[in-house]
Amino acid sequence: LRGHEGAPLVVGDTMYLVTPFPNIVYALDLTKPGPALKWKYEPKQDSNVIPIACCDVVNRGVAYADGKIFFNQLDTHTVALDASTGKELWKVKQGDFKQGQTITMAPLVIRDKIITGISGGEFGVRRFVTANDINTGKQIWRAYSTGPDAEVLIGKDFSSPYKSHQGKDLGVTTWKGEEWKHGGGTTWGWYSYDPELNLFYHSTGNPGAWNPDQRPGENKWSMTLFARNPDTGEAKWAYQMTPHDAWDYDGVNESILVDLTADGKTQKVLVHFDRNGFAYTVDRTNGKVLMAKPFAHVNWAEDINLETGLPIENTAKRTKQGANTPDICPGAMGGKDQQPASYSPRTKLFYVPTNNICMDYEGMEVNYMAGVPYVGAIVKMAPGPGGNRGEFIAWDATTGTKKWGIKEKWAAWSGALSTAGDVVFYGTMDGWFKAVDARSGKELWKFKVGSGIIAAPMTYLGRDGKQYVAVMSGVGGWSGLVVAGDLATDDPTAALGAVGAFADLGKDTTKGGMLYVFAFDGAPRRTASK
Template identity: 55%
Template structure:
């Protein structure tokens, strides 16, 4: 693509932009700890609350304050949001939304159930999950499974506007939570296992008109990369940075979906997010014309974009030429004034699916720290952080665990982490009190056998058989850890029988909360990980802990409702060990501890 073409595309994108203004309403609501106004607490995704009424000395006394049944028997990810006297609850498909009045015995103020074609369930790879609603401009934003983004009047639940963001007939679906940034609501797309071309899209809060759309892979005018100004590892990416790393036009079905979380830095006017796997899972089908690995940019990358235009400031590919399905969609947590090797940085911390914990300068996109946050990780030995090296920024792959070098139709055994990563989308939390990250993790290995697959729109485009199990010498599938992002070290680690698929919450009371797949809601001491509280909820927990106050009393809550990728066997009634993209066999014993059922459980002190 020529510079002139990019300039025309950029001018077009800006022509449709609305006047930018700071969304002070969302910012102010999020800064008030009495609310839980965003899915991850704030724009920086710290999942930290200043509330301290519940603390290390009294958390053991928590009792169930109230519950709410959602009436849906699939996996419940995300959390409610709380604004003033109203709590907004969402469900998996059919994506019903409830508004409850906290001031009137939690009565239902309104409910909204979208009308969707149930055939969309058949193209949702890893359960019918939805990661939550967003608030802004007096509206609740719901992103439906069928990719409809709908704006609802927050007081009445009436539709204000709705738009379609994708096509389920091509395998495109909606599972992620929208993010409101300034005068826009931003959503991604799911469907990496169906050969879609991933994208992030911004819509006007006012009327739903599209402001910009940025693909993850493809020509510069589609991915909104400026060859001279967009950088990677401190250098301009150059012309055709994506398409030249794909064979022919494979990028058109190249994946790079955006189904995770999106952070926003108002100071820099940048939104940060990650992209998913390249399609297919069989790396041999994505090799270069000479039969050698080729990066497939910008799949498996962190991208920083201007929120007004969508144009990328920088990009950093975490796992070039993916051979293991290590989607880079996990949350990017933003922390200011971090001193590393004598220099102060505003950083982005990513506990990535590939098993490495990255600390990145968020102005430049340059990695400062990259270390394993599970010692069992073996697919790569380290990430090269020497700027003078020819492999700068890249992981050093161990040939023993290369599914490409071992070849298609060969079963590469004992790879760590498994395809669901050392951490999937379940968000970590950061405490400014301890300056540590609290991370729910998967401690899972896999066998991975690629095979040839043919693309057909709306049909699975995977090309690999996967089996999952504990790493060699281990008897458990999860850990909950405290992570030092400056030195790249685990401070403490607590074993869990199954993967911790629940998002963490840390509070000024010195407590971290999370849930387990068996259904336990737990509280640990931030300092040493000692368990302070546990309660068995009605079903396994894959939702994210949250907190709020009402009438000067602090509450903490979580969804239960087993499912998601780890719980897909239970959620979808699967029993073949390799089904659910390999998860069914790995979590077969989960059915001995829990069963289906969607509910919200909220706790308080007596």
């Protein structure tokens, strides 16, 4: 009964899903009522991994290819199962949780490779993204977030339109001494793939430690969007969104690939809603930022300079060691966290679950020790302007403007689902599953589930010709850890500051773990306890 952040996956007549730790995988037969369980895979994991997961023991889903189901365990194992029987086909260890490494992300399959990142930004471990063979599990390549070009996989084909991104071994020279060796740059977010360009896109997280005074410099390649060749791992381009991050604006959120038309010109872009509160529209062929506008309340920076690609910082909100910097917006949870946005080609709008959380932040000196938290900051979060802790918005990436918004009492921590019927679905932390009009934001329907929703909804067409929408409930994650982890609420700095903003969440929701499936008319068809 911890945070359920993933989405079910439907292949044919079977639904697959994975739970938080201990990461049990279920295969459900959609042709039978109940639904009937086809098989269950329950891995054996060391429970000592639980306290290593900074922000709950979540798992964001499974992947499918070539008759196989792939998923990641919290203890850093990637596993391949026979999709028909649940039989384990192979299992490889990607890291060592005793060093502070975990995996919470859903893997991405590209042809004969499965691509996986790593979590643990609060433990100062140097992070990476890895490609393994889908048939054997053999490692094909690994690209690090920090270090020399040869290890970041920056080669002769790499280019950047920005001067600050040009030069040799910036993953070393933009750090003090050997700080890059435990510089973080986690890779636990959502990945996207463009088959026409043969590039996949991922981004990296915060540098370690959270105390910025310990690591002068731009700290490349933390907080960076990467475009990589999936065959070799070689970087085509990179763009660092928050150089020398002083706020824990973990840059791992999803990048949505679309072709947008503005002023009569169509461009291949990616749209990235970053934790730092800016929505970036980026030319995905070369990494040039075309537009960057705040989509949430932002006061740490005034703007993004499109010529240099650099943020224009508000120096009054730069954090420092030994001094408290108050009322920084957004807080470390960001203008949005990992909860994925969606796009509708019908409305040309993006639908974005956002947070309205600010923070006080004081850096403090911390020494690195493998397997021990490497944070170096005291953080206290609180609701942002207006008091609502979240908002679900529609965003126009061609103009950089919000078209409408629905204020929520709690952070909008679920994913978004947009449909061809101009209906958008999302969930709330107090347990409402909602359908709204994609063009106006008008609420069309809602259903109260048993626990808060922090998962992404999905839709599928049943054998009976009906459209179904599925979502998992189960509050948790960083924002819901006060409930999922049974935390005391008397220390507002607990859970890396989350308790300060979410201490009263337990009044509106409780722990849970349930799968809900609705027919397209909104009537619940079945539920399955997990």
